[in-house]
Amino acid sequence: MKSEQGSSLAKDAWMRLRSNRMALLSLFILGFILLFSFLGPELCHFQYDEQNLESQFLPPDKNHWFGTDNLGRDLFARTSFGGRISLAVGMLATLVSLVIGVTYGMISGYVGGKVDAFMMRFVDILYSLPFTIFVILLMVLFGRNFYLLFLAIGAVEWLTMARITRAQTLHLKGAEFIEAARALGFKDARILFHHILPNLLGPIIVYATLTVPAVMLLEAVLSFLGLGVQAPMASWGSLIKEGAEKMDVAPWLLIFPGFFFCLCLFCLNFIGDGLRDALDPKSSKD
């Protein structure tokens, strides 16, 4: 059932997305960034953690395409390697927060009453926990672990998603077409996932595209505090941090990771806009 209905919505959406030039270009560029992140380290003859104290702060040249940093590490290798971590953290943590937040918010809003009050108070309590202390606590309990990063960020980001979804669900619940669905004898699960969820896609997608950069920044903050990615590992966030400190000596240290970071965010925004329009049948077909 889900698949046959889903396929036609998806097919229509793909038709509409294809006609959106900016979104298509953004998809293409994002694909290129992904390739760069995953194949880049193979193309380069330097390792991301290979130090060479004789070639400190070299500007970009034939040998070091993006220049080198204070320890003489090749920036091309580091940027492309950092892309892997940033993209993985950004996308996966967003996905985690999407799945948890949307389900939680939808159930809370749809059931309503005491259940809603209880579920939302729980969200409020989690909101009030100081984020860094929460992460440090997790690190102490479970030890330093790369996957803990996803968990910690996801655990914070889903809260806002749950609130947005709940508010929208409350609004939709009163709509006549939902009442019509009840009058037609549909079960609650069908109403939730087949009638309410598709109508939530617009705000969810827009918020998700805003979450990806927020997550990348959070990861940079955590890395800076020594709780996230540790040197010699690199992420765009940590590279930008380092680059900002040495901006006057070696501007390329900021420019290259910053360029990829921004490009990625731009693309995500355009894709998000495109997806929102594509998934809305009201937007014109051509």
Place this chain on the structure above:
Amino acid sequence: MNDLNIKNLQTFFHTREEIVKAVDGVSFSISKGEVLGLVGESGSGKSVTCHSLLNLLPIPPAKIEGGEIFFKGNNLLQATSKNMRSLRGKSISMVFQDPMSCLNPYMSVLEQVAEPLIIHGLVPTQKDAREQAMEMLQRVGVDKIKDRENAYPHEFSGGMRQRAMIAMALITKPELLLADEPTTALDVTVQAKILKLLKSLCQELRTSILFVSHDLGVVAEIADRVVVMYRGKVVEENSTKELFTSPSHPYVKALIACRPTFETSVEKLPTVDDFMGQSPKSTPTAKVPISKSSNLNSQDSWIQVKNLAVHFVQSESRKVIKAVDGVDLSISKGKTLGLVGESGSGKTTLGRAILQLTQINSGEILWDGKDIVKINVSELLSFRKRMQIIFQDPYASLNPRLTIEQTLTEPMKVHGIGGNRSERSNLAVELLEEVGLESNHLKRYPHEFSGGQRQRICVARALSTEPEFVVCDECVSAMDVSVQAQVLNLLHELQISRNLTYLFISHDLCVVRHMADDIAVMRSGRIEEFGKVDEICLHPKTSYTQELMDSIPRTSKTGIF
């Protein structure tokens, strides 16, 4: 001397695909103290004309392409925005359709009514403004304002808010009042009072009115002269009496004919298409009185409601609202029970309670003697196949993300109608054709259809489970008379071909009279009167029913028919 003179006004909307000529060469004039009715269906350009006058259009996409609007000798289209601002609310004021959303909820009513005086510098002090506002509010009949100077809009009913809007519009003693469907959102009894008030106040203040409405009956009550618009053009202009006795344009003839009247009932309502010659096969049907049969007294009352009560508890004040308060009803198979009442009388709640869409507090709902209040959840889900509902707003009652095919086949799938996907799809095509749509509409989304077409889709969806009983909750109330006639005809045909039973909920007595075999009049959660349609309409027993009947705007009362 004409107060307002519009010559060849052209207002176009520039969209990406096309130029929509919303108002295309409209000319008319209003003389001092005159009430001019501007009539047309939605999309005919009547509101755009009205908004063009005050330059309240959204520009872009709207653009006034040509024409002249003279108000007391000045061309309004060439006025600067500063001049326009000093005119608006002072010499020309406006009353809007929806009293619920036109008042600022964060300002007290008194302050809002006084505001135009202060803005236009007509009074020396705030205190004077408040005093004048108080006087005006009392004059328009907002009676309780004396004790509650600081009352906010939410503390007033819709009728009282509309009175406050009128007070606000008239407080500056304007020369021209633009009334854009001022009574459409109100109950008939309130509407009758507001119309009377508007007319007498404007005579007193020598104010001219441009009264915009889709309802010819209302316009006949108030206007001296009527201008009828159709697709951006004026098709007829005449004195009210002349227009109703001898309309010349076929569209005007159709508008007059397609509204169900209180006095006569016909099998099938004529539609605009009959008159405009778009469907040459059918000829305009004459209004022949038909006799309505009712088997209210016979034994086979099919659905019985006994002592039904629905209470809501207000979340803040913990006050219990008895929306439905001990109702007894019976509905016979294959017949239509009309349920009339004003807003807030509990008629919608009653309809939903019978369908088990709201929790009921006490009482029984018997189907063939079986109490459906007591059956369990899964039994109820399958029972829903037999009873359906059609809502008032066809825009809100279709899921915008589903194609028509999905909307129609999903209920079949849930209730096991049709063996596989293609079979259900064929059934959906049959349904669409049954309600007067085409098979190529199947793959489209709701927003691609007009209001009338959407309501047909809603009817098709309700029929997709092959129900026996359908609740029509104000299902034609939001429609133009011409579309309303089509949908009413459709419902009538379906009732005969499928032997359906309707609970027809409406505030419009004319429509109920046309559709129903039996009538129940509802007031504050109770049934005021219940009986055969002809009996109640011709010889109402209670004073409330009498008042309802008297409030219907009808052309015959003015001696035109």
